[in-house]
Amino acid sequence: MLVPEPSPEAASHAILWNGAAACVPAAAWVRAEHAVLATCLDRGHTVHVAVDEAVLDEHVPETLAALRSLETGSGALDTDLTAFRATSDDAETLFRALSVGDLSKRPEDSPRPTESGWRTTGVTELAAVDGDDWRYYSVPRQQTTRAVADPPASFRTALEAVLDAIPAAGLAPSPPIRVPAVDEARALLTGTGLRSTHPERDTMFFPYWKLEAAVADSATGCVHLEWETPRSAASSSLGRVVWAAVERIRETPPERLDPSPADYERVTALLETVGESLRYDVEFRRL
Numbered sequence: 431m432l433v434p435e436p437s438p439e440a441a442s443h444a445i446l447w448n449g450a451a452a453c454v455p456a457a458a459w460v461r462a463e464h465a466v467l468a469t470c471l472d473r474g475h476t477v478h479v480a481v482d483e484a485v486l487d488e489h490v491p492e493t494l495a496a497l498r499s500l501e502t503g504s505g506a507l508d509t510d511l512t513a514f515r516a517t518s519d520d521a522e523t524l525f526r527a528l529s530v531g532d533l534s535k536r537p538e539d540s541p542r543p544t545e546s547g548w549r550t551t552g553v554t555e556l557a558a559v560d561g562d563d564w565r566y567y568s569v570p571r572q573q574t575t576r577a578v579a580d581p582p583a584s585f586r587t588a589l590e591a592v593l594d595a596i597p598a599a600g601l602a603p604s605p606p607i608r609v610p611a612v613d614e615a616r617a618l619l620t621g622t623g624l625r626s627t628h629p630e631r632d633t634m635f636f637p638y639w640k641l642e643a644a645v646a647d648s649a650t651g652c653v654h655l656e657w658e659t660p661r662s663a664a665s666s667s668l669g670r671v672v673w674a675a676v677e678r679i680r681e682t683p684p685e686r687l688d689p690s691p692a693d694y695e696r697v698t699a700l701l702e703t704v705g706e707s708l709r710y711d712v713e714f715r716r717l
Contacts (some may be wrong), residue, residue, distance in 0.1 A: 441567070441577035441604040450639065451598035451709035457477045462599035463556070463576065464525055465592040466566055471518040471556035472583060475565055478504040479524070480513045485552035489546060492550070494716070496527035506559045528553065555565045577604060593707070600707030603645050603696040611684035619700055624655075626684055636683040643713040648700040653687040653697055 443470065445466055447459045467477055479497065484556050486494040488567045498522060499541065503512035516524040528549070550570040553682045565585070578601065588661040607619040611626065618625040623637035636657065643656040689697045698716070705714030 434553075435661055440579065443578040443601055444604045444621060445568075445578065445589075445706060446600055446602050446605075446703060447564075448598040448622075448638075448708040448710060450700070451695075458597050458599065460529070462593060462596040463568060463570075464528065465596060466576075466578075466589060467524070467556070467558060468521065469585070469588050469592055470560075470566055471521050471524075473517070473560070473588075474518065475558045475560045477516045477524060478506040478513060478555075478559060479553060480504065480507045480509040480511045480544075481556040482552050483512050487546060489548040489552065493527045494553070495657060496523055499523055506557045506564065507555050507694075508557060511554055561696045571614035598707070598709040600703040600705035602700045602707075607689075607693060607696055608698055609687045609689045609693060609702060611687055615684055617684050617687055619697060624683060634683070638708070638710045638712060640683070641704070641710065641712050641717070642706060644701040645672070645715045645717060646694075646701070647717045649717065651689065651691060651694055653689065653694075653701065655683065655685050657683045657685070668699065709714075 441606075445460055446460060449459065471477060479500075481494070481497060483494060486497075486681040500516050500520055502512070502514055504515055506515075507513050517545070553570050556568045556570070557564055564579055565581060566576075568580055578589070589601050593601055601639060605620045606625075609617045609619060611617045615628045615631075617625055618627070623635055624641075626634045626636065640658045642658055645656075647654065686698060694716040701712075702714045704710050705712035
């Protein structure tokens with residue numbers, strides 16, 4: 431079985447991580463991924479790993495040596511690179527090989543690069559497979575490609591539990607989610623922000639760190655958004671006059687989303703994860 435290319439159609443959920451959150455270690459995303467893989471192994475899934483042997487051999491030969499002790503080959507990854515597979519019996523070997531450790535304590539002359547080096551270029555793909563179904567798929571160099579496919583309720587609960595212990599990480603419905611907004615605009619909710627499109631205006635991107643509150647109104651099916659306004663942050667009267675002029679010409683983010691009944695829970699669950707798990711300073715409320 432080949433793992434399909436992750437897409438909104440192929441994945442129901444995604445592992446999201448806010449790398450810009452304050453006081454979050456640089457390797458937190460690795461901890462999050464390992465927690466997910468460990469949960470998969472605990473449930474009897476097989477983990478497949480594709481690697482660039484040249485990169486690993488140059489920077490972390492001990493990692494390559496450990497991986498070579500695993501079974502080779504993969505029927506789950508469509509790759510021309512070397513692939514290995516691991517079961518629950520191989521968990522210790524797998525995580526010892528893929529761990530980046532405490533990088534802050536490595537000697538300055540250590541040849542081992544940071545996790546953004548070998549861990550994102552030497553490890554090219556990971557997948558967890560349950561029989562003929564894939565459950566998790568990751569392309570480490572693309573932090574937005576950490577897809578989860580149709581997790582059973584108990585598996586989803588287990589993933590949420592282990593991710594709760596990881597700073598600024600969470601499980602959410604797979605973005606992007608397309609949602610109608612006001613005034614003919616359409617919003618595309620991604621893992622890092624909202625992209626707004628309008629037939630008569632330029633496409634604009636508004637990151638979640640500019641979002642202050644999201645209020646889900648179940649009675650109307652709308653989601654109201656409150657954004658940071660530079661005008662309110664201006665401390666002087668001159669500053670407020672300048673921002674008033676700027677606001678008349680600048681693009682403003684959507685303040686109301688009108689998802690379909692089928693998408694309402696996906697949208698609210700994503701924004702709830704943004705506000706409560708990813709450590710964005712966003713207040714999320716349900717009415």
